[in-house]
Amino acid sequence: MLDERKLAVLRAVVEDFVNTNEPVGSRALADRHPLGVSPATIRNDMVALEEEGYITQPHTSAGRVPTDKGYRLFVDRLSSVKPLSAAERRAIESFLGGAVDLDEIVARTVRLLAQLTRQVAIVQYPSLTRSSVQHVELVPLGGHRIMMVVITNTGRVEQRVIDGLGVVDESVVEDLRSMLNRAIAGKHLGDVPDAVEDLPAQVAPEDRSFAIAVLSVLLESLVERHEEKIVLAGTANLAAVDFAASLRDVLEALEENMVLIRLLGEAKDPSMLTVRIGAENFHEGLRSTSIVSADYGVGNQSLAKIGVVGPTRMDYPGTMGAVRAVARYVGQILAGQ
Amino acid sequence: MLDERKLAVLRAVVEDFVNTNEPVGSRALADRHPLGVSPATIRNDMVALEEEGYITQPHTSAGRVPTDKGYRLFVDRLSSVKPLSAAERRAIESFLGGAVDLDEIVARTVRLLAQLTRQVAIVQYPSLTRSSVQHVELVPLGGHRIMMVVITNTGRVEQRVIDGLGVVDESVVEDLRSMLNRAIAGKHLGDVPDAVEDLPAQVAPEDRSFAIAVLSVLLESLVERHEEKIVLAGTANLAAVDFAASLRDVLEALEENMVLIRLLGEAKDPSMLTVRIGAENFHEGLRSTSIVSADYGVGNQSLAKIGVVGPTRMDYPGTMGAVRAVARYVGQILAGQ
DNA sequence: CCTGGCACTCCGTGGTCCTCAGTGCCGATT
DNA sequence: AATCGGCACTGAGGACCACGGAGTGCCAGG
Numbered sequence: 194m195l196d197e198r199k200l201a202v203l204r205a206v207v208e209d210f211v212n213t214n215e216p217v218g219s220r221a222l223a224d225r226h227p228l229g230v231s232p233a234t235i236r237n238d239m240v241a242l243e244e245e246g247y248i249t250q251p252h253t254s255a256g257r258v259p260t261d262k263g264y265r266l267f268v269d270r271l272s273s274v275k276p277l278s279a280a281e282r283r284a285i286e287s288f289l290g291g292a293v294d295l296d297e298i299v300a301r302t303v304r305l306l307a308q309l310t311r312q313v314a315i316v317q318y319p320s321l322t323r324s325s326v327q328h329v330e331l332v333p334l335g336g337h338r339i340m341m342v343v344i345t346n347t348g349r350v351e352q353r354v355i356d357g358l359g360v361v362d363e364s365v366v367e368d369l370r371s372m373l374n375r376a377i378a379g380k381h382l383g384d385v386p387d388a389v390e391d392l393p394a395q396v397a398p399e400d401r402s403f404a405i406a407v408l409s410v411l412l413e414s415l416v417e418r419h420e421e422k423i424v425l426a427g428t429a430n431l432a433a434v435d436f437a438a439s440l441r442d443v444l445e446a447l448e449e450n451m452v453l454i455r456l457l458g459e460a461k462d463p464s465m466l467t468v469r470i471g472a473e474n475f476h477e478g479l480r481s482t483s484i485v486s487a488d489y490g491v492g493n494q495s496l497a498k499i500g501v502v503g504p505t506r507m508d509y510p511g512t513m514g515a516v517r518a519v520a521r522y523v524g525q526i527l528a529g530q
Numbered sequence: 531m532l533d534e535r536k537l538a539v540l541r542a543v544v545e546d547f548v549n550t551n552e553p554v555g556s557r558a559l560a561d562r563h564p565l566g567v568s569p570a571t572i573r574n575d576m577v578a579l580e581e582e583g584y585i586t587q588p589h590t591s592a593g594r595v596p597t598d599k600g601y602r603l604f605v606d607r608l609s610s611v612k613p614l615s616a617a618e619r620r621a622i623e624s625f626l627g628g629a630v631d632l633d634e635i636v637a638r639t640v641r642l643l644a645q646l647t648r649q650v651a652i653v654q655y656p657s658l659t660r661s662s663v664q665h666v667e668l669v670p671l672g673g674h675r676i677m678m679v680v681i682t683n684t685g686r687v688e689q690r691v692i693d694g695l696g697v698v699d700e701s702v703v704e705d706l707r708s709m710l711n712r713a714i715a716g717k718h719l720g721d722v723p724d725a726v727e728d729l730p731a732q733v734a735p736e737d738r739s740f741a742i743a744v745l746s747v748l749l750e751s752l753v754e755r756h757e758e759k760i761v762l763a764g765t766a767n768l769a770a771v772d773f774a775a776s777l778r779d780v781l782e783a784l785e786e787n788m789v790l791i792r793l794l795g796e797a798k799d800p801s802m803l804t805v806r807i808g809a810e811n812f813h814e815g816l817r818s819t820s821i822v823s824a825d826y827g828v829g830n831q832s833l834a835k836i837g838v839v840g841p842t843r844m845d846y847p848g849t850m851g852a853v854r855a856v857a858r859y860v861g862q863i864l865a866g867q
Numbered sequence: 868c869c870t871g872g873c874a875c876t877c878c879g880t881g882g883t884c885c886t887c888a889g890t891g892c893c894g895a896t897t
Numbered sequence: 898a899a900t901c902g903g904c905a906c907t908g909a910g911g912a913c914c915a916c917g918g919a920g921t922g923c924c925a926g927g
Contacts (some may be wrong), residue, residue, distance in 0.1 A: 579892080
């Protein structure tokens with residue numbers, strides 16, 4: 194149904210429309226692209242493409258505009274990821290290199306990605322569930338309170354204040370701490386619940402309620418709201434685009450972290466670029482936006498996602514290249530930490 | 531120069547313009563406000579107000595609009611902070627009550643404030659410099675690395691990985707830790723540099739370089755980029771307003787943390803509400819926005835600022851009430867932590 | 868199967884007219 | 898002296914219209 198030339202026409206339509214943001218007509222196509230045929234022929238191809246639903250006319254006697262389906266085909270078959278320039282690579286390295294802790298790595302990454310793509314960047318904090326326990330610390334705070342600090346191998350630190358305990362001797366805290374570390378240091382967080390299950394049985398009966406309280410907070414802090422933490426940058430770039438949906442709707446969607454997490458999370462294939470176009474996002478406010486996302490992690494272990502949100506009318510090859518490159522570099526930085 | 535009635539007219543102009551977002555004319559004023567005089571008289575007053583620079587006309591034969599100077603007078607002399615309703619107070623309490631750690635307190639506060647004011651809310655993390663050291667922890671991570679965790683009395687946790695050390699015995703780490711805690715626990719962060727100055731002299735010569743390395747990281751982590759951390763919410767509310775400056779400029783200004791910090795920081799009087807109107811912000815992109823900010827803290831000790839950014843055409847009494855109330859509640863929550 | 872030609876469609880632009888909200892001013896009134 | 902009603906004037910914004918131009922669909926000829 195769609196021969197080579199029709200695909201070439203579709204590619205040209207997408208590229209031109211992305212550049213000019215105006216419906217593209219047959220004459221303009223024939224001029225700017227070496228298709229080797231006349232405008233009239235291109236018109237015929239366009240009719241075919243329109244019948245198949247890849248392009249559409251805003252109104253009669255206007256040029257054509259790609260549909261979501263058209264962008265999808267373009268991304269899947271008609272384009273290839275554009276590698277970054279050497280200058281851009283150097284910029285990434287120097288920009289991410291100076292970060293001192295996880296917060297700063299994430300903060301710099303998101304700004305970097307926003308700047309490279311000139312769109313809205315999203316970075317999710319590394320998931321705790323796939324990392325492992327480096328160390329657990331219990332710090333008496335005075336009063337009846339204890340602060341628990343869990344350090345993971347990805348450099349993330351989780352802290353909680355445990356309150357409402359009875360008076361507990363320092364040495365008991367000390368014992369529990371070393372016991373805990375023996376039990377779970379190096380373990381994947383997912384395995385922690387099993388690993389601590391029989392710890393209460395090992396402490397003296399009079400301290401058992403204390404131990405149970407501490408453990409319950411530990412487990413709770415590991416399960417809860419970790420993948421929830423994400424960071425945005427580059428929202429100002431949205432103002433330059435004019436959306437079909439109102440800008441407000443897009444901004445609102447971006448403030449709902451849960452929505453973003455779901456969208457990032459639905460990547461099909463770990464360590465691959467995922468592109469969701471327009472209505473594929475299944476979200477009202479994001480109907481005229483596309484999301485390019487990727488996993489990042491150390492080695493082949495995926496820790497979290499990064500992504501970019503922009504208008505469906507975006508430079509897919511360039512954006513995909515930037516996302517992929519940044520994801521890789523972040524992985525390297527995290528591995529080196 | 532400005533008698534009572536002229537001031538009443540100015541107040542009415544501000545209130546009506548905030549409500550309707552349209553230049554307000556003399557007839558509308560006479561209808562909606564009990565000024566007791568005819569439109570013609572109001573017109574005369576308006577001329578006087580315009581000569582003094584409190585209001586202006588977008589074009590001849592249009593109604594009047596307040597100038598920055600007009601808003602300033604309104605805020606200073608013609609309005610009073612509007613207390614929240616009982617329902618709103620309850621909402622604040624229940625919304626902030628459930629927070630488990632500092633991150634969550636801040637996150638909830640900023641969302642709450644955005645929701646109450648329907649504008650962009652800003653919350654600055656509690657400053658470290660005015661809080662004191664609760665505890666310092668040194669955790670050997672294996673290899674040649676140590677993680678340092680500083681816990682402050684405001685519940686904030688600062689962590690750093692110290693790398694590139696030689697092999698150090700556990701007991702040396704242990705000693706340094708207790709020495710450190712004896713020296714600085716309970717001390718204000720500002721006093722820490724003095725307090726640790728002669729510590730290196732107290733350790734064995736062979737461990738001295740190690741101690742110095744740890745101390746330098748400690749000092750660095752206390753001095754650096756603390757007030758830098760701020761959180762935003764409610765940017766979507768901006769889309770509803772139409773700015774004189776482009777929305778993009780405003781969004782860009784909001785992404786520059788340093789700009790925001792400066793604006794929040796310039797509050798004149800601690801524990802007071804500060805309002806900066808339009809050009810008073812000395813920032814191009816924020817020329818048509820106003821910022822209402824306040825300190826929050828425990829007791830009479832100010833820890834950081836919260837604020838709201840909205841169009842100069844904002845409901846000042848209501849916004850000021852919300853900012854003040856939220857600032858107080860956050861202080862209470864922090865005190866209870 | 869491609870191409871040039873041609874009639875047609877519709878958007879966007881720019882000009883004109885008109886309405887209307889609101890003003891400034893003036894003379895009258897209290 | 899302050900206030901008021903009346904009145905002529907002004908400028909923005911909306912409705913209307915005409916028109917140029919980009920782009921299309923279709924057809925007949927190579």
